[in-house]
Amino acid sequence: MSPADYLGLLVFLPLLATPLALVLGRVIGRRASELVALSASFVVLIASILLYRSGLEGVYNVASIYTPFIPAKAVFSIVVDDLSKIFSIIIGLIGFLVILYSVSYMERDPGYARYYAFMLLFIASMQGLVLTNNIAALYAFWEGVGLCSFTLIGHYYERPRAGIAGVKAFVTTRLGDVVFLAGIAYTYIHTHTLSLIALKETSPHVASVFFASALIGAIAKSAQLPLHVWLPDAMEGPTPVSALIHAATMVKAGVYLIARLALLLSPLIASTYLPSIVMWVGAITALYAALSALAQYDAKRLLAYSTISQLGYIFTALGAALAIIGSVDTALGHVISHAVFKALLFLCVGVVIHELEPLLGPETARDLRRTMGVARKSPILALSLFCGTMALAGIPPFNGFWTKDELIIFVSKVSLSASIVLLVTSLITAAYSFKLFYYLVLARPRKEGIEAITRVPVPMATALLVLSFLTLASPILIGPGLHLSTNIAFIGIALALAITGIVLVVEAYRRRLLVPRYIYSTLLEGFYIDRFYVDYLVPSLRFVFTLLGIGMLRVVDVGLDNSIKIIVSELEAIVPRRSGRMSAYYALYALGMVLLVIAAFALLR
């Protein structure tokens, strides 16, 4: 297949299937939407596998169709390399499995047509984002990802919290997007090109400005400190959406962007302070989010903080790669592992919510204290939770162990202190991931009347089993390959810390240890960062903008409004009243024609 075929199947097919899923869902019914979404996402998966296995490598210009709003010099081209291939396959795989899982999860949801349409648009936008070599197109897909996350997080818009969460995700990521757009404009003015690959040829100054703007965009999109506050709230959307956002799409967009720029720009910016910023933003976020996750009892919030933390690991590795102009393979390895185990964990929690939500309501169904032991009677669910949590904790032989250790060793070559922060984070990660497993599988039910789950619907079970298998096999099947590190000391320390984390949790629950209330509250509230934004920063900004707004309103009222009133009233006086008589019209036509003839002949002379 040619690059144009891949572009068509990976991007334009799901894009075209989007309105189809919406319209057919409304006209024919649920099955039509499901069929369109499943078949389109399956084709995307197959195409991404074929692309991964193809020998294509490099930049390919695809014959562009005339688009009037893209500058004349811009060419729609795609970049095919290991990075784009791996991201493409992650999006294809997780996208298909999540849609398959959704067939059961969304079976009672009346908004299914809208849901499937936006899921397909989400997949198309992400595939476009990772394949394009055009910065303008990249930004368009970047915004497409933001739009889809907004609509899908706010899917249950009749619930006030879901609506607010959708808006919060949109507005927070917009902050980064605006800066990123400014960076694109600055770069275009200086380089006169929209080619991503051509950035390699630019000056270090322009490269630094572009990278800094992209970093702010990526920090917002990938929920890194201090723009992470939207992600824990994004749990108000349907759980498969959370799986897609966390594993394959929204938050991975930022990671992809930084990885791509690391490959292109690291020789130009390695000597600046930017790699250190990336590394330390990542490391601090990893530790912060892991601590916050530890205190959560809302299963989805726990996993959300876990995502923030794991992305912190990946950012740290990317920062290290930038600093030494090295390979991004270690970061990429953990991207794959994280995509697999995080999708698995979200889908496991989704099974619990799907079963218990009708009985307990949306919020209680996610509370680990109310759902203790619900997974203990379902072998598939218990096994999937085991694989997912052990991979997250970094226990061998699951994928998280190989990639996380590799990542920490890589970081240690650049900054020992950052790698120590990540090692400490590993301990906490193991603790909260085992907490999740303990509550859902090992603990005895606290409440009577909540039956343990015994049966998992076939589409859900299929998705869980595939992902469970991949927690073992992904380092061999996808990505840069399995590297058995020779640094036995680091592996030993990391493994010991992970096991210590698990033991600490077991002991804490066995001995019923209580954490001091103020520490617990601080961790639960994510160190009050969100509270600070909501209670202080936003009201302050609102106050300032209200003052400005009042001023603007006066200008508009006094100036613009009155001017328009005057213009309209004058126009009413000038425009003649219509008589409606054809004779008057004919006179006007004759006059017009005479004028036309006179003018033509006058000019002819």
Next chain:
Amino acid sequence: MLGPEASLITLTLIVVLCSLISMLLRDKKLTSTMSSLIALILVAVLLVTQRGGVITVNGLPLLGFDKHSIAMLVLLLVSSSLIIAMLWREIDHVVAPLIPWTMYAGIIITLSINPAILILGLELGALSLTGIYLSYKGSEEAAVKYFFTSILAGALVIAGTALLVSNHVYSLTDISVTTPSLVFGLIFLITGLALEVGLAPFHPWLPDVAANAPIVGITLAILLVDAPTLYVFFRLISAAKAMGLILAWVLAILAAASMAIGEFSALVQLSVRRMLGFSMVSDAGYTLLLGVACALSGIVSFNVVVYFITSSNMALALALASVKDKDTIGSIVPALLSLMGLPPFYGFTAKLSVITFFARIGYPWMAVTASFFFLVAAAYVMRYLMSLNRDSILKGYNIFSLIYVIILLFLGLYPGIINLIG
């Protein structure tokens, strides 16, 4: 692929046959379904027609099946099909047989490259539309106004054609003005077409008809007669090579006058239908300006004109079709947003392409003038939208209006599809 002759014969047979069948049907659902389907069948035939084919008789070119014309016809016919489905309650056995002929007229006008064939298309369109207008009570005045204007327009086009032919000019796509009689011929032709499309000062009939004609009639007129005539008008102006200094500036002033009169008059209208009527006047102005720019620069962009004509006429038709019924009133909002040129609707892409085209070929003043009048259009659209009831907007969609809106959105996001269709 069908050859041009086979395609024309197939199109004619379909129209004749469907028109006859429509006469026999009595149920409004059946008549409207039939009319809606005819449009889609015509689309199918056009899609399998060989691109670039020309029908000639005795060496005279009559009809040309070029890719831009076919793309435009496909969009206009699909829109007509949806509009008919939206307005199915108004289509009875009297109106239904006339609809295929209106479609046929639209096809003939768009594909015509010979003045005589253009006259045939215009007369066919005028007759079938007058019939549709007369089929509804209370629309008689609009019908008479339209009919008399069409007669005058037809007479002028015939006179112009006669003068062109007497100077051995047989094709609309290649006119070199060299003699005074040719100038007269061209002016007659331009005046006739200006009357058909409502270019100032030949416009007063248009808002009257837009306000009082039956909705089915006026929407079909916008899509199947106005849009094709605008397209032919553009082709005529842009192809008048030697016109340059003789007529270009006069036409540019006429275009600016149409834009100004259309947009400013729309600004003070209290009736939304009259407002849209004046909007059609200004659209004729933009198209004429595009034609003048192409003639002066020698750079002809059919993409830009197809974008502009289809986007504005599709939005106008949807807005008019939505305005009457509470089941479809909601779709007036996206239609007007597209008309005002708000992204990501099709109108935005079209207006942006017009402005960038003017700037690209070295006429920034045209870009500035067009941008200014686009802003005026945005002002009256917003003024109307602010007056709408929010609840009725949210509920006022049916499946056909929804598909129409999706098409407007899709074309806005991916206008290149038009080239693929063509």
